[in-house]
Amino acid sequence: MISAYYFGAISLVLIGLYAVLVKKNLLKILVGLSIMETGVNLLLISIGYVSGRSAPILSEGIGPNQAVDPIPQALVLTAIVIGVATTAMALSAAILIYEKYGTLNVEEIRRLRG
Amino acid sequence: MNGQYASLLIALPLISAFFVPLLKGAGKKAVGYFLVVVTALQAVIATLVFQQVYDTGKPIIVMAGGWKPPVGINLYIGHFAALFVLIVAVVSFLVAVFSLRAVKVEPIDKYAMLLLLLMLGATGMIATGDIFNLFVFMEITSISAYALTAYNKTGEAAEASMKYIILGGIGSSFFLIGVALIYGSLGTLNMAHISELAWTMNPTVAEVGLALIVFGLAVEAEIFPLNAWAPDAYQAAPHPVTVMFSAFVVKAGLYAMARIVYLMKDLWNWSSILRLLVILATLTVIVGELAALRQRNVKRMVAYSSISQIGLMALAFALGTEAGVDAGVFHMVNHAIVKTLLFLGVGYVALTLGGTGIENFRGLGRRMPVTAFSISVGAVATVGVPLFNVFWSKVRIILATLDVGYTWAAVLVLGASVVEAVYYFRLLHTMWFGEGGERRDESLTMGLIMLLLALLVIAIGVYPDYVWNIAQKAGNDIFNVAQYVKNVPLMGVGA
Numbered sequence: 001m002i003s004a005y006y007f008g009a010i011s012l013v014l015i016g017l018y019a020v021l022v023k024k025n026l027l028k029i030l031v032g033l034s035i036m037e038t039g040v041n042l043l044l045i046s047i048g049y050v051s052g053r054s055a056p057i058l059s060e061g062i063g064p065n066q067a068v069d070p071i072p073q074a075l076v077l078t079a080i081v082i083g084v085a086t087t088a089m090a091l092s093a094a095i096l097i098y099e100k101y102g103t104l105n106v107e108e109i110r111r112l113r114g
Numbered sequence: 115m116n117g118q119y120a121s122l123l124i125a126l127p128l129i130s131a132f133f134v135p136l137l138k139g140a141g142k143k144a145v146g147y148f149l150v151v152v153t154a155l156q157a158v159i160a161t162l163v164f165q166q167v168y169d170t171g172k173p174i175i176v177m178a179g180g181w182k183p184p185v186g187i188n189l190y191i192g193h194f195a196a197l198f199v200l201i202v203a204v205v206s207f208l209v210a211v212f213s214l215r216a217v218k219v220e221p222i223d224k225y226a227m228l229l230l231l232l233m234l235g236a237t238g239m240i241a242t243g244d245i246f247n248l249f250v251f252m253e254i255t256s257i258s259a260y261a262l263t264a265y266n267k268t269g270e271a272a273e274a275s276m277k278y279i280i281l282g283g284i285g286s287s288f289f290l291i292g293v294a295l296i297y298g299s300l301g302t303l304n305m306a307h308i309s310e311l312a313w314t315m316n317p318t319v320a321e322v323g324l325a326l327i328v329f330g331l332a333v334e335a336e337i338f339p340l341n342a343w344a345p346d347a348y349q350a351a352p353h354p355v356t357v358m359f360s361a362f363v364v365k366a367g368l369y370a371m372a373r374i375v376y377l378m379k380d381l382w383n384w385s386s387i388l389r390l391l392v393i394l395a396t397l398t399v400i401v402g403e404l405a406a407l408r409q410r411n412v413k414r415m416v417a418y419s420s421i422s423q424i425g426l427m428a429l430a431f432a433l434g435t436e437a438g439v440d441a442g443v444f445h446m447v448n449h450a451i452v453k454t455l456l457f458l459g460v461g462y463v464a465l466t467l468g469g470t471g472i473e474n475f476r477g478l479g480r481r482m483p484v485t486a487f488s489i490s491v492g493a494v495a496t497v498g499v500p501l502f503n504v505f506w507s508k509v510r511i512i513l514a515t516l517d518v519g520y521t522w523a524a525v526l527v528l529g530a531s532v533v534e535a536v537y538y539f540r541l542l543h544t545m546w547f548g549e550g551g552e553r554r555d556e557s558l559t560m561g562l563i564m565l566l567l568a569l570l571v572i573a574i575g576v577y578p579d580y581v582w583n584i585a586q587k588a589g590n591d592i593f594n595v596a597q598y599v600k601n602v603p604l605m606g607v608g609a
Contacts, residue, residue, distance in 0.1 A: 013287070020284060026276070033283045040290045047298040072297070075246055079290060082253045086286075089260050090279045093272050100269030109273050112346040 005046035012039025026097065026104040030090050037083035041076045048072030117174035120163050120191050123199055123241065126156055127234035131227045138223040146214045149226045153207040156233065160196075160203040167196035168587070173601050175243075182605040183243065184304035190243035190602060194443065194588040198240045198365065201450050205361045206233045208563055209354045212458060215557065216354050216465055220265060225352075228265075231258040232358060239366040243602060245293055246303045248370055249286070252334060255363060256282045262355045263347045274346035281333050281343050289330025295323035306602035309377040309595050320381050327374055328387070334367030336424050337391075338398040345405070348417035349470075353461025356413065360420045360453040365446050368424065372431040372439070372592055379595055384434075391432035396523045398425025403530040407537050412463075413470035415537060416456050419496060422530060423449050429527065430511045431592075433518050440589035441510035444582060448495075448503040448574065455567040456492040459485050462560050475541065476548035484556050486545050488564035493538040495571045498531055503574035506582070 012035055019032025048069035056067035094104065101109055130152040137145055167174060173192035177183065191199065210229070217225050235255030242248050260282065264275035297303055299319045300311050312320070333340045348356050375391070378384060402422025409415035427449070430442030460470060462485055467474045478486040495502035498509075508531070515524040574581050591598065 013291070016287075017284070020280065029280060033280065033287075036284070036287050040287045040294070043291060044294045047294055071303070072294075075293075075297075078246075078250060082250070082257075082286075085257055086253075086260075086279065086283055089257060090276065090283070093260070093264050093276045093279060096264065096267065096272035097269065097276060100272060109276075112270055112273055112349065 003046070005049070006043065009039050009043035009046060012036070012042060015039075024105055024107060026094050026106055026109070029106065030087065030094065033090070034083070034087055037079070037086075041079055041083075044072045044076050044079065117163075117166060117191075118176055119159070120174045120241075121176045121178075121189065122159050123156065123163065123191075123203075123237050124189070124234060126152065126159065127230045127237070131230040131234070134223055134227045134230070142222050145223050145226050146210075146217075149210045149213065149229065150207070152230065153203065153210045153233070157200070157203040157207050160200040163191060164196045164200045167191060167193060168584070173591075175602060183602055184302050184307040185605060187247050188243040188304070188602060189241045190305075190598070191241050192588075192591040192598070192601070193584075194369070194591040195241045197443075197447070197584060197588045198362070198369065199237050201447065202233060202236050202240070202362045202366075205358065205450065205454055208454065208458070208567075209357050211559060211563065212357070212461065213354045215560070216461060217352060220267060225262075225265060228258045228262050229355075229358070232262065232355075232363065236362050236366040239370055243305050244303055245296070245305055245308065245374070249289060249293060252289070252331075252367070252370070253286060255366065256286065256334060259347075259355075259359065259363060263351045265352055265355070266350065268350070270346075271350040274343070274350035278343040278347050281340060285330040285333030285340065287330075288326045292323045292326030292330060295319055295326070299323075304602070304604070305373070305377055306599045306604060309379075309599050310604070312378050313380040315381070317382055320378065321383060321387075324375070324378055324381070324387060328371055328391070331367050331371040331374070332394075334364070335371055335428065336364055336367075336398070336421050337428055338394050338401055338425070341398065341402075341421055344421055345414055345417045348420070349411060349414045353413075353457070353464060356417070356461065357454055357457040360417070360457055361450045364420075364424055365427075365450065368427055368431070368446070369592075371428075372442070375431075376439075376592055376595055388432050388434045392429060392520060392523055395425045395428035395432055396526050398422065398428065399527050399530045403533040407533055409537075410472050411470050412472055412475055412541065413457075413460050415541070416453075416460055419534060419538075420449075420453050422534070423453070423496070426508070426511055426527060429523060430514060433514055433520070435514060435518060436589065436593045437517060438511070438514040439593040440586045441507060441514050443589040443592070444585035445504070445507035445511060447581060447585060448507045448571075451567060451570055451574070452492050452495050452504060455488060455564060455571065456496070458560070458567070459489040459492060459564055462564075463489075466554055466556075472541075472544060475545050477545070477551065478548075479546040481551055481554050482556050484561040485564065488568045490542055490545065491568040491571055493542055495575070497535045497538050501572070501575045503571050503578065503581075505575065506578040 016032045016036025050068045053068045056070035176189040178187045238251030260279050264271050336344045399422045402418050406415050406418035427442045430438045464470045495504045498505045
């Protein structure tokens with residue numbers, strides 16, 4: 001039986017991919033990209049989860065043996081920041097596209113061809 | 115010297131990039147010259163590193179914070195990394211000099227910062243020994259590349275950048291899933307450690323993980339189905355940035371791909387992954403050449419040509435033999451020189467005459483003789499005419515392909531070279547035998563840079579042995595994984 005975390009994370013990735021492939025509106029494509037990044041982060045976090053243990057902050061009553069794997073959390077922290085930076089960059093490009101082309105429909109944005 | 119100064123290769127561009135906004139008050143000129151000075155310094159450090167690695171024959175291992183791998187992140191500057199860090203630094207220096215002239219319209223301070231970050235990202239991708247660190251450096255490279263592509267603020271630039279962002283975003287997500295799968299099954303992120311443990315992996319997990327990682331890197335490396343962004347980005351980006359894309363951003367991706375694929379050599383179904391890569395690489399060559407044939411825009415034509423050359427390198431790396439990897443590295447070096455020359459020349463013509471359409475190149479031989487001569491040398495060399503450097507690397511790649519028995523791949527690639535000859539000689543004909551306008555003054559620095567690169571192309575073409583020896587050592591760095599693992603001082607933890 002596949003765990004709900006893995007199933008949910010992969011579903012999010014697939015939903016995001018679907019949106020990128022099928023949607024025509026540029027902003028919806030960017031939303032799809034964000035959903036995909038969220039799915040990937042969830043997957044990373046759930047790989048480090050050890051059933052029944054607490055957050056990896058060493059304090060009274062919680063030793064190294066009662067904590068989940070801290071490495072994926074560091075990875076996700078980095079990946080979240082990267083995702084936000086990419087989204088911000090993409091949104092500013094979308095603004096520029098709307099100013100220059102007057103549309104956000106990806107089928108009409110094709111001045112570069114050949 | 116213990117070599118820890120090699121960490122300056124990462125630290126110097128990073129610190130300098132943060133100083134750029136402070137310098138903004140001192141004026142546009144100051145920022146431009148600052149960029150030139152920093153890249154020159156980087157080139158000096160890279161030369162020192164190169165000398166040390168090739169003199170001692172031992173790689174420089176930089177351990178972050180003094181933690182031994184696999185606990186800490188390590189930089190592995192072996193023969194390959196030393197060579198390519200040098201190429202990255204020198205090309206960045208030439209680009210910085212070119213930028214003084216080329217970037218006038220838009221604010222130069224943001225441009226300088228992004229350029230330094232792009233250089234930092236490519237250096238890091240080549241030097242790192244940790245798979246997640248590779249992801250971070252890849253993202254630094256690609257986010258600065260997205261921003262630099264959109265830098266001209268025209269509709270075309272935004273469109274090209276958007277295509278790149280969407281494909282790059284999907285690619286990096288897939289890469290991260292691949293990293294997650296490998297980490298989930300091995301519990302380590304260090305490349306040497308992964309290679310040591312690779313045989314213990316569940317074959318299905320390993321196959322999916324490796325496929326996702328290769329997919330993610332193929333976006334950066336412009337392998338066939340994922341390279342649709344590249345010609346647009348090359349065409350719409352500022353001219354100096356195009357030089358950087360083609361000379362080292364692509365190669366960093368390609369190298370990372372080759373490195374990871376060869377790390378996983380012990381997998382039982384390794385050869386099927388290689389076969390897939392051979393097919394994709396051959397397709398890249400053919401599609402790139404055929405698309406270049408019908409271009410009216412010279413910059414776009416050279417961009418397609420660059421993509422097909424990348425396919426040739428990918429083919430060499432996918433053969434899985436030592437001869438192939440060596441030839442691939444040799445071609446990488448040659449291609450970096452030739453494409454720097456070509457894109458500098460085309461960019462300079464576009465700046466002087468306004469535009470990269472083929473009509474601007476008519477009669478260039480009379481209007482701008484030095485530039486026209488340099489572009490001609492680059493064009494003839496790319497086709498692979500004997501006595502120019504690309505001839506030797508192309509011959510070696512074809513021979514290595516035949517050795518493994520992929521006769522069909524060799525035939526198709528050679529056929530594509532004929533197509534390449536057609537469009538480059540068409541360009542040469544337009545340049546030297548077209549009706550031209552009046553004579554234009556050429557700048558002394560640009561002329562010197564281009565003539566120097568052209569001289570290098572011919573020098574390597576006549577005496578290929580020196581560079582070929584270097585390429586062999588660098589190729590061994592990728593191919594001989596056992597040696598790579600032995601060089602990294604792994605702490606005995608984990609499995």
